[in-house]
Amino acid sequence: MGRADHISKLYTALGANSFIEPAVALESASAPLRRLLDQLSQGAAGALRPAELVEGPRGEVYSDPLAPKVVVVVSATGGVGRSTLVAALASGLQRQGHPALALDLDPQNALRHHLCLGGDLAGIGATSLLNQTWEALPERGFAGCRLVAFGETDLVQQQSLTRWLGQDLEFLGKRLAGLGLNGQDTVVIDLPAGSTVYLNQAMSVADVVLVVVKPDAASFRRLANMDAVLAPYLEGESAPQRFYAINQVDASHAFSQDMAEVFKLRLGDAVLGEVRRDPAFCEAPAYGLDPLDPALNSVGCQDVNALCRALKARLN
Template identity: 45%
Template sequence: MKRTDDISNLFNRFGASADSYLEFGSHFEYKEKPLALVPTAPERVPVVEVDQPALQPGDQASADSLQGVEAPLAPVNTPAPATPAAPLRHLLAEVALARQADAQARNEEALRQVLPQGRPAKTRAHVIALVSAKGGVGKSTLASALATALRIEGGQTLAIDLDPQNALQHHLGAEPDVAGLGYASLKGENWKSLLLAGSAGSLLLPYGSVTEDERRTLERYLENDRYWLARQLASMDLNENDVVVLDTPPGRTAYLTQALMVADQVLVVLTADAACFVTLDQMEHLLAERAALGQVPLCNYVINQFDSSRLFCSDMHEVLKRRLGSRLLGVVTLDHAVGEALAYGQNPLLTAESSQACRDMLLLSDRLMAQLKSMEAAESYAS
C-alpha cells in the first residue's frame, strides 16, 4: 500500500477528503533541553583503622576523651616572607640620634644637680646692658667701643658676650684661647679664670663655641634659674670701680632676660628706619615688665649708623627724637671705616685720626659715665 492510500483511508475514517491534505516542510531545528546538574552527596572516605599501642592504666581517661574526635591535619611549615633590612644611612641616623639624646640627658642631669636656689648678692660692679629688638644695628660694635672707652679709676672694664654668635672677641682683638662662658657654664666653672685681654686694657669673656644641643641645654637652664647671670657675676668678686658691658643677642631671649635682671643701665640700640621704629613698643613693654618686678634700670636709646645724607634718615631721626625725648642719649654717624677696621683686626677708637663715628661713640661713653657718677652720688646720698 502506498502512502497516499493510507492518508486517503485515514481522512475517510474521519469523514473528510484527502484532497484537502497539504504537506508542509519543516525548517525548524529543535534542540534538546540541557540537562540540569543534580548535586550528589559527597563520597564518604572510608576510615582506615590503625593498630594503637596498648593503653596503660593511667591513660584510660585520656583515651575516652579522645574517642570520636578526628585527628587534626599536621601543620605545613611555610617559611615567613623575609623583612627587608633598613638602609644603612637610616641605621646610622638612629645611632646618632640616640647618642645626642644621651648627651643631652647627661647635660641636663648635671645642670639639675648644680642648680642653686635663692637670689645672690648683687655684684658691686656697675653693669651696662646693650640690647636691641632686631639684628643688624651695630650693637656689638658699640659694645666694644664702650669697653674700650669706659673706665673708672682703680677699676677695670669687662665685656661679656652673651650672644651665641660670639662676635665680640673679634671687635676687641682678643685671642680665643678659652672655651668661653657657654661651655664653662655647662661644666660649672668659674668665669673669672676665662677672662681674655682685649684692646685698650679691657677684659673679655667670650661666649665661646658650643654645639647646638649644648646651647639649647644652657638656655633651658637660664629659663629655670632667673639668677644665673647674677650668680656668675657675684662669684667673680668684682669691685665698685669695675664696669661690666653686656652684649646681648637681638630680640626677646633668655640672655636678654638675664641681662635686664642685673643691669644698672640699659642702652637700646636703634637705626633710623621704620623697622626699628615699629619695635619700640615691644621693647618698652618688656622694660615695663621689669619695672613691675621692682627692677628699674636706667634706660636710654642711641641711634647708630646714622646717614645724614639721606632725607629719610633725617626725618626718622626727628620722629625718634620726638618719641624718645631725653631718653635719646646720642647719635652715631655711619662710617664704613669702622666696619673695615674689624677686617684688619683694629680698634677704630685707637687710631690717630678718629672719624666722626668714633667721636660720636666717645661722646656717648662720656654721657654714660656722667649718668654713672650721678647714680653713685644718689646712692651715697641715700645711704
C-alpha cells in the first residue's frame, strides 16, 4: 500500500468525511498535525496542555534501602504492548546487571508467553485463593529474570479475587514483602488495561507508573482518560513518578514519527523513551528466543536498553 493510500485510510479512520485525492492528501496529511503542534506551542489547546511532570519524592519513598523498586506498566487501551514491554524491561534490566522480577497481575495470564515460560505455571490467582504465600512462585525467564505468573483461573476464581482485592488494600504489599526481595531488585508489574482492582493494588506499591502509548491519534485522545484514572494515585508527597513510553514507533512511516513528536511535545520530560516497531518482539519468542538477546541486535532491543537505563536513572 502506498503512502497516499495510508493517508487516505488514516483520514477515514480519524473520521474525515470524504476521500482526499492522493496528491492532495500527501500535501495536506500533516496539516492536522501541524495545527496540533501550533496549538501546543501556543499553549492554547486546553486539554492538550503539557502535563505536569510529577516530581518524585525527595527521599521518603526510597528511604528504605531494603525495599525493591516497583514499576507499574499501564495503558488506557489494550494491545498497546504492555506485556511486551514488561517482559522486555525485566529481561533488559537483568542483562544490565539489575535483578528484575516480572509480575503478572492480569488474569489473561499472558506474560509467561512473553518470557517463553509456557505450560501450567502456578500463579498468584489460585495460590492466593488457597491462602498460600507467593514464595514458591517465581520462575526463571530470559537472562535469568524472574516471573511470577497470574496462573490459570476460571471466572468464579477471578470474581472472588476481585472482591478480595477490592476489600484488602494491602493484599499486594503483604505478598510482595513475602518474596524475599531487596533494594537491588526491580519489580515490573503487568496489568489489564484501564481502571481495575489490580491497578489499585499495583499503585499502592508503585515507585514509578509507566504509561504505554502508541503513536496514533486514538492513543493521544485517550491520554486525558489515563490522566483521570491515575490522578488520585499521584497526589501527596510519596506519590509514584509517572512516565510514558511511546511504543511501536514505525521508523518507515512519517505519520507514526510525527505522532511520536506530538506526544513528546505534549508530555515533555515525562517521556522516558520510544520503542520502535520491531518484528523481533513477536517473532523471537515464537522461536524461544529473547528479543533482548544482543545477538539478535534488533532495533527494539536497542530502544528497550535505552528505556531501562532511563528508568534506572529515574528510580535512583
